[in-house]
Amino acid sequence: MKYRVTVDGEELSVELVERGGRTFVVRDGVEVAAELVLVRNGAYSLLLGVESLPVVASGTNDDLTLTLGSETWRTSVADERESLAAAAMGGGSAKRGSGLVRAVMPGIVREVMVRTGDAIVRGTPLLILEAMKMQNEVRADADGTVAEIHVKAGTAVAKGDPLVTLG
């Protein structure tokens, strides 16, 4: 079975070949055995050939975070069938460049520092979000203008709630 995997933005194709009860992948033109066994609740042991890596996985296939040794990767994965279905739907890049800034964690908006129509550059502070008694500035991650502000000072937001739309 072939899989489309996005690893920190880079799209890769992975083919898992099953033969004689084992699974193989091709690395640098050479086939190596790949074995992932569940230790418990999101903790795995990966063997790639003889190379051993402890793995912690969390999240859904769409947003799968993997820690391999000391490296953390944000990935998404779909099998061939799902990829084709997604392509047919015209999806795949819908999120890209949407300009919507979302809350990365629950918190309370303490201060909104921009107004609709403001021209901003990458790094401009947009608002201050307080969580765990720490005040955190949320900054623009690209140049643009403020198209819409979805919150005001005092708004309690959940993770993923829209904060500001940049044009």
Add this chain to the structure above:
Amino acid sequence: MKYRVTVDGEELSVELVERGGRTFVVRDGVEVAAELVLVRNGAYSLLLGVESLPVVASGTNDDLTLTLGSETWRTSVADERESLAAAAMGGGSAKRGSGLVRAVMPGIVREVMVRTGDAIVRGTPLLILEAMKMQNEVRADADGTVAEIHVKAGTAVAKGDPLVTLG
């Protein structure tokens, strides 16, 4: 609800009184709150009044092993209904003095050191049971005679299998 609890052979009666969402027991004539919360998979936290004890419980109600701090207790517990039913069946002391020596763990019988009809005293070696490459002498725990031998050298036994019946 009243419970009959056997704690290392001693029979005790425990009454759990529920009032206002809490549970009370009587200790030395004084009522104290009793709260047992599950931490996870057999590990509990007991509060008796303000006294705190970590608890590990394993086994069935008939054969419940409790570790409280550094003390390990073998208990059995039945509620009033079960106790009455058991009394009606005439049970309760069937196991006592049966004279049947059982294997306390899986192993292989290496040598049988007695014969049917032998007079034995407490401490007489009956047979040698090997487990984990250690040879362990199984000894008589009371005076008597060997009524029946259920195994021979080379027999693989499971935990609880009968070894020797003493008369």
Add this chain to the structure above:
Amino acid sequence: MKKVLVANRGEIAVRIIRACRAEGLATVAVYSDADRREQHVRMADEAVALGGSSPTETYLAVAKLIAAAKSTGADAVHPGYGFVSQSAGFVDACAAAGLVFVGPPSEPMRLMGGKVEARRAMHAAGVPVVPGTLDPCRDAAHAREVCDGIGYPVMLKAVAGGGGKGIRKVTRSEEVAGAFDRAASEALSSFGNGEVYVEKCVLAPRHIEIQVLLDTHGGAVHLGERECSLQRRHQKIVEEAPSSWLPGATRAAMGEAALRAARAAGYVNAGTVEFLVDQEGNFYFLEMNTRLQVEHTVTEMVHGVDIVREQLRIAAGRPLSFSQADVRANGHAIEVRICAEDPEQGFFPSAGRIEHLELPGGPGVRLDVAVYEGQEITLFYDSMIGKLVVWGRDRDEALTRTCEALREFVVSGIRTTIPFTLRLLEQDAVREGRYDTGYLDANLARIVGHGTGRHRFAASVTAALVHRERARNAARAAAAVRGGQGGVPAWVALGRRSAMRGLE
């Protein structure tokens, strides 16, 4: 002194209970509704419910804490760090209730709690302080005026508080007003005091602090320094003892200055005098922490001293168990704070259930944690869930062991700072001891990233394998519903059979 109420939770409550056991003292835990299953409740001899879950209702509720102590017959209270540990009002409440407070008297606590008063007192006692104002600024405009006079960069600092809250660095005159307002509002909401003063910014400083212990018999020792320069926005991330860099003469001078500071304040019990040290080895009094600190552990590891036991001895009116002549550092220790935070999301707290937990171990590894599998990490309290402390014969051994321990430390279910800290310790600058308090903020983005990226291919294969496993599990679950049955690996079946039959 026979029974100590521990007015805290988490790893530090556990730490204090352990020290009480070593001193033969009975212990009383207190707990919020959210904490009924926590380790400190299960470990203590007695436990009292405080009712409620927010800090204000529980671990900050002075009247409830005092009542819990009185009702259980406790005769002393150890506050740990955070919560009521630096509340002079709580110290006075303990005294009024006839309870021994395991910590300093309220006067030095009040003095050191007011940063400006402390600066004044230290200046008077001949302890070097950072150039700046000795009084709080009246308002943003006044602050700007003062800053312009000192010259940039400057630090705006809340008079109350600590732990990185209410502090802002300002590099240009026009930034002063905004930074002043935010520092003031943060300090007001966190500490109930919005006063802010100004200090000159010591360029590329190291944060180095001295642990002191003073008993009621005139005994006073310092236990050398801890270096805490690896900070993210003034929050300590990694601490070590001794410093990788401090010249010996400076160390001795700082130890003496720290004891002078403590004595000038009338200090008793354990405390920490924090200094900024510039590249030339000039050191400036920053503040005194009038409590046990999170990072007291590294000092314990190199000196073989149990600082909390000494605190209990001092509180009971006994002399220190050793004198300055006995103090000799042995090897090197590093502490890493383990936080339930997601570095990739700006270190926002990560709540959830700990699904899988594996703790590191082996030579030199000490864990001060209060975590267990199945634990619910809530957002009620601080995000630090524990500390990894590692000793080595020298800094290299300590560092290598720390990295290995971080690799072994597996937490799933919540995000933690473990992989991030491992990448931090693998940086050349950290390995070589070349960093100041600005290092981490300047290099944060790179370190939050993926290190070498060596495992990109393995990550892609893992993602595919996880996908396949999930699809199979879903298919198997569906089949089971239709009447099928799950399989058991051959060796498990064999092991069980073997266990039953004694064939091995």
Add this chain to the structure above:
Amino acid sequence: MKKVLVANRGEIAVRIIRACRAEGLATVAVYSDADRREQHVRMADEAVALGGSSPTETYLAVAKLIAAAKSTGADAVHPGYGFVSQSAGFVDACAAAGLVFVGPPSEPMRLMGGKVEARRAMHAAGVPVVPGTLDPCRDAAHAREVCDGIGYPVMLKAVAGGGGKGIRKVTRSEEVAGAFDRAASEALSSFGNGEVYVEKCVLAPRHIEIQVLLDTHGGAVHLGERECSLQRRHQKIVEEAPSSWLPGATRAAMGEAALRAARAAGYVNAGTVEFLVDQEGNFYFLEMNTRLQVEHTVTEMVHGVDIVREQLRIAAGRPLSFSQADVRANGHAIEVRICAEDPEQGFFPSAGRIEHLELPGGPGVRLDVAVYEGQEITLFYDSMIGKLVVWGRDRDEALTRTCEALREFVVSGIRTTIPFTLRLLEQDAVREGRYDTGYLDANLARIVGHGTGRHRFAASVTAALVHRERARNAARAAAAVRGGQGGVPAWVALGRRSAMRGLE
């Protein structure tokens, strides 16, 4: 030397991998089918399946081990303890394959493996040995004759082996034949060699052993003693360093004798010379363990030395990193072996799944374990699942901390020796250091019991509460099947809401 194959499993494989990391060496784990998920496999850089689950098929399979090393490009093999660690044949096989064996050459291993030859060699080297035969007995009748000549009590000892197997104490002439046969058959089945010899029984002895390290450059140090007198049927249960009792002059003499023994045998790398010490301080060579020992950890704790790192240095042809003049003991350390055994069932092994695990921590606590929640403990291998090692400034602090750590150490799902060992350490005789190798066997029944029995009432209440909880869960499960729904505690729901809304 760049890559080390670790020919072992469990805590000692983990321990060796850690030391390799500290030395900058790559590691290869090997594993049986049952061990695929074990920690040593996940920690190593590479892992090779051996196929099969019994020790003979796997960790004892010399050809497979050598092949695994060659296929992964490993250039050295560390055997740990047990398995192939004392197999001179394995040492020779490594040499033939061009692999460095991290341990002694095969000659001293062979010499010390034959107890009788070792006794002869030590006698010749002027190391005091226990009076007895210098040759094995021909048969039971011969043994009886010899025993009668020496006078009772005597020990019958298998020429091969160790670890308490193949040893019998005999107090009367008529017991000799039975004991001889059992010792011989046990030794034959365990070690493939049924030869047995006789030693006079040293009355009420202490078991005290000396750790030695010898490099290939003539460097040789001893790291003082470990006392291992707390034994059950010759199996060590608790070890400590230094001894609670040994006079200083005897310590020095034993250290010198141990180095004399090692040198006489042509020994290189880490080894342990075991002595019996009688009440007058006379010491007798017992045997030399030609490998890393389980209890090497207590020596590491008091000396701040990583013995496994030194082993790797020596094997790589480098000199020891320190000399005898640098050796100075600091404080006191105690090791407790944690075994999956049920003391109430005669210490029979307890197999099963670890349902809940909480590990102790805090100052002085070191864990050498390879356990995790969900782990299946099988009966394939040794029942020791880990070691708790605790350091304290003095014996009292070490002992108190050890007891506290044992209280904190929670394992459910299998039976362990944890509660038993805690009761053992609480005995007055142990606290006061008044015991010999016979102490535990003589007091076993009492210690296996319930200590003070203080919690009898609490146990009865717990049993009732467990019963009620189970009945309620059963009722709730039944209701759920009928369409009901499980409840969530209020604070969990609140915490989750709070996490969603950021209200805290």
